[in-house]
Structures are given as C-alpha cells and as structure tokens.
Amino acid sequence: MEPSPTAHSLLLAATDHNLPALRSLLKSQTPNVQDPTTLRTPLHLAIAAFESSPPPPNNTTNGNGDGIKVDELSLPPLEKAERTLQLLLQNGAIWNSLDTNNETPGCIAHRLGLNSLYEIMVDAGVRAELLFGRLDGYMALGDDDDDEEEEEEEEEDVEVEGEEAPELVSEDKKEEETALDKAAEEAIPVTSDAYLSSKLEIDDDKILDEDKNGVMMSWESHIMSLTVQHLTPAKRILNIGYGMGIIDNHFQSTTPAPTSHHIIEAHPQILEKLSTSEISKRPGVVIHSGRWQEVLPKLINSNSEADGEELLFDAIYFDTFAEDYSQLKLFFTEYVIALLSPEGKFSFFNGLGADRQISYDVYKKVVDIDLLEAGLETEWVEVPVDSKKMEGDGEWKGVRRKYWDLEKYWLPVTKFIG
Numbered sequence: 001m002e003p004s005p006t007a008h009s010l011l012l013a014a015t016d017h018n019l020p021a022l023r024s025l026l027k028s029q030t031p032n033v034q035d036p037t038t039l040r041t042p043l044h045l046a047i048a049a050f051e052s053s054p055p056p057p058n059n060t061t062n063g064n065g066d067g068i069k070v071d072e073l074s075l076p077p078l079e080k081a082e083r084t085l086q087l088l089l090q091n092g093a094i095w096n097s098l099d100t101n102n103e104t105p106g107c108i109a110h111r112l113g114l115n116s117l118y119e120i121m122v123d124a125g126v127r128a129e130l131l132f133g134r135l136d137g138y139m140a141l142g143d144d145d146d147d148e149e150e151e152e153e154e155e156e157d158v159e160v161e162g163e164e165a166p167e168l169v170s171e172d173k174k175e176e177e178t179a180l181d182k183a184a185e186e187a188i189p190v191t192s193d194a195y196l197s198s199k200l201e202i203d204d205d206k207i208l209d210e211d212k213n214g215v216m217m218s219w220e221s222h223i224m225s226l227t228v229q230h231l232t233p234a235k236r237i238l239n240i241g242y243g244m245g246i247i248d249n250h251f252q253s254t255t256p257a258p259t260s261h262h263i264i265e266a267h268p269q270i271l272e273k274l275s276t277s278e279i280s281k282r283p284g285v286v287i288h289s290g291r292w293q294e295v296l297p298k299l300i301n302s303n304s305e306a307d308g309e310e311l312l313f314d315a316i317y318f319d320t321f322a323e324d325y326s327q328l329k330l331f332f333t334e335y336v337i338a339l340l341s342p343e344g345k346f347s348f349f350n351g352l353g354a355d356r357q358i359s360y361d362v363y364k365k366v367v368d369i370d371l372l373e374a375g376l377e378t379e380w381v382e383v384p385v386d387s388k389k390m391e392g393d394g395e396w397k398g399v400r401r402k403y404w405d406l407e408k409y410w411l412p413v414t415k416f417i418g
C-alpha cells in the first residue's frame with residue numbers, strides 16, 4: 001500500500017534532513033508513519049540516509065546558542081541529521097519501532113557507527129522508559145476519579161533534563177511498547193512461578209529450564225569472578241540466587257574468607273544441589289530456602305527485633321531468573337538500603353536487554369538513574385565478552401534463545417552516595 005501523499009512527503013523530508021519542510025508537515029501529520037515496504041519511520045530514514053554515503057565529521061560550530069542565525073539547509077550533514085532526529089522526537093516520534101530488518105533507528109546508527117545519532121536515540125529511549133516507568137507507578141495507585149486527576153496533573157508536570165516531556169496521552173505513545181517491556185517479554189518466556197516449579201536440566205556447564213531457556217551458563221564465570229574482585233574484601237556476604245554456585249565459590253575463595261555468607265535460593269532442585277555442596281559445609285554459610293521476596297522481610301524483621309548486633313552485609317549480589325526489572329528495582333530500593341553496611345557494595349547481573357545494543361544501553365542509563373534515586377551511586381566497569389568465540393564454540397547449542405549478543409558487559413559496582 002502506498003503511503004498518503006503527506007506521509008510520503010514526511011518520509012522524504014526526513015531522508016533529506018529538510019528541517020523547514022519537516023516542521024511544516026509535522027503541524028498536521030504524526031511522525032509515526034512507516035514506509036509500507038521496509039516499515040522504516042522518518043527516524044529510521046533520517047539515519048539510514050547515511051547508509052550509502054557516510055557523513056563528513058561535524059567540524060563547524062552552529063548558530064545554536066551563540067546568537068548567530070544560520071541557514072539550516074547549509075548546516076553540515078551530520079548536524080542536520082541530529083536536528084532532524086530531535087525535531088521528530090519532540091513531535092512524539094516512537095524511538096524503538098522495528099523495520100523489516102528487525103532494526104530500531106538506534107540500531108541503524110549503531111551499525112553505521114554514527115555515535116552522535118546513536119546517543120540521541122539512546123537518550124530518547126531513556127526518557128521514554130523513565131516516563132513509562134513512572135506512568136506505570138501512577139496507574140498502580142488506583143483507578144478512582146480523584147486519583148486519575150492527580151495523575152494527569154503530575155504527568156503534565158514531568159520534565160526530563162530541562163526538556164518538555166513528550167505528550168504522554170497521545171494515541172501513539174499509549175501504544176508504544178517500551179524497550180524494557182520488549183526485552184523482558186523476549187528474555188522471560190516463563191513467569192517466576194512457572195520457572196520455580198519447572199524441572200531443570202543441570203549440567204556441568206549450564207542449567208536449562210524445562211523449555212531449554214538458559215538459567216545459568218559457564219561463559220558467565222569471568223563476570224562472576226570479576227564481580228567478586230570488585231565487591232571484596234567483604235566479611236559479610238549476601239547472595240541471591242545460587243545457580244551453579246560460581247559466584248559463591250569465588251566469594252569463599254577470597255582471603256580472608258568471609259565470616260558470614262548468606263545464600264537465598266528458591267528452586268527445589270538447586271537447593272538440593274546446594275545442600276550437598278562443599279559450600280554448605282563452610283563456616284558462616286547460611287542457606288535460606290525460598291523466594292527472596294519472602295525471605296528478606298523476615299530477615300529484616302529479625303534485624304529490628306534483635307538485641308545484639310544488627311545483621312548487615314558488606315557485599316550483596318543479586319542474580320535471579322525469570323524476574324523482570326520491577327523485581328530488581330524493588331530489591332535495591334527496599335532491601336539493599338536496609339541490609340547494606342554503610343561502606344558496603346552491591347552488584348547484580350546486568351543482563352536485561354542484552355540481545356540488542358540499544359536496549360542494553362537504555363537499560364543501563366535507566367537503572368543508573370533509579371539507583372541514584374534510591375541513594376546509591378554506581379561505577380560501571382567495562383568487561384569484554386567474546387560473543388563471536390562463544391558462537392564458534394557452539395556455546396548456545398541446545399539453548400532455546402541466545403540471551404547475550406554483545407561484546408561488552410557493564411559490571412555495576414554500587415554503594416551509598418557519599
């Protein structure tokens with residue numbers, strides 16, 4: 001089907017980075033039109049315009065901010081493209097729609113190495129995720145009329161990085177699926193309950209659930225080892241999710257050995273393995289059976305009732321399976337705050353969105369902001385991952401879905417601000 005003449009003009013103006021034409025077309029036209037063959041939106045096209053001829057680097061200053069008016073049409077190509085993206089986004093363009101090549105606009109910018117355009121798309125993703133995250137929160141408050149009115153007022157007030165928030169109530173936006181939703185849907189085909197009652201396949205190099213989803217794989221060992229290096233020395237340790245016991249073994253190998261090492265695990269088969277492991281016999285190891293959501297409130301309760309020394313941890317690690325971002329956020333906003341010692345460090349397996357670079361980068365920024373809001377500051381350590389070698393070695397053979405497809409892992413090391 002041919003796009004309407006105005007939609008066609010919009011797609012063309014985006015490809016040409018024709019800012020005056022775009023401004024005029026956007027007065028009456030949504031920026032979320034798609035080329036019917038490629039499903040590319042104006043955002044895709046504004047970036048893909050460089051597919052056949054890369055832009056020269058931006059080396060001139062523009063008139064923005066220095067009081068000099070410039071002719072937009074004579075700006076350097078990359079700067080025109082940057083302004084095109086900003087204009088489309090300000091008018092409500094959806095940042096993460098997919099074309100027939102399974103690429104978002106940001107994926108194209110990443111593939112072409114167009115860093116400034118990629119960063120614009122990442123920031124757009126972060127803004128959308130933050131707004132959606134908050135919107136979800138507001139919706140959970142209840143659905144009586146008063147609440148709705150309050151929500152609308154608050155939504156209108158939201159500003160991100162000094163910029164007017166995009167319209168939250170537009171139809172386009174309501175239908176927009178967030179990157180985190182997408183990542184979560186793809187990455188978590190099972191619910192936590194279904195996973196915890198499923199029969200696992202436990203091998204030396206991996207654990208798979210009933211549907212062959214990778215629960216834990218030995219290629220993550222170097223990440224676990226480095227995580228321990230960054231979290232220790234630590235006397236008192238709390239680990240959520242035993243899995244293959246890789247990180248717990250690393251914690252136990254540190255010198256001096258931890259004085260107390262609590263492990264929370266919920267899956268019966270993993271618990272059985274843990275109960276007969278070497279680790280379970282080590283001094284100071286305490287195993288808690290059950291979901292952390294049920295175990296931790298009791299632990300905190302016993303803390304407040306204890307006459308003696310309060311139970312705090314110098315290192316906390318979180319790595320579960322079949323749980324979405326809301327659970328990780330709940331963990332650090334409620335429990336890390338209560339259980340981390342003032343000088344302690346917290347980390348988690350940072351794997352959400354890891355099958356698509358832009359989702360991973362958006363998620364990293366969102367989680368960084370959420371951690372800050374919870375009073376925690378994060379240092380991100382870059383860890384190379386040889387994804388190509390893993391592919392060559394057949395690492396993913398027998399695993400239903402490759403949950404990791406990136407060359408770089410960002411290891412979070414988080415502590416209380418100040």
Ligand SMILES: C[S@@+](CC[C@H](N)C(=O)[O-])C[C@H]1O[C@@H](n2cnc3c(N)ncnc32)[C@H](O)[C@@H]1O
Pocket residue numbers: 192215216224240241242243244245246247248264265266267270290291292293319320321322323
């Ligand atoms: C990815 S593995 C952990 C791997 C571990 N970091 C290692 O080094 O081997 C995830 C573990 O979390 C456990 N788990 C999942 N949901 C949980 C929950 N709500 N509470 C406690 N443990 C949970 C799973 O059974 C699994 O053993």
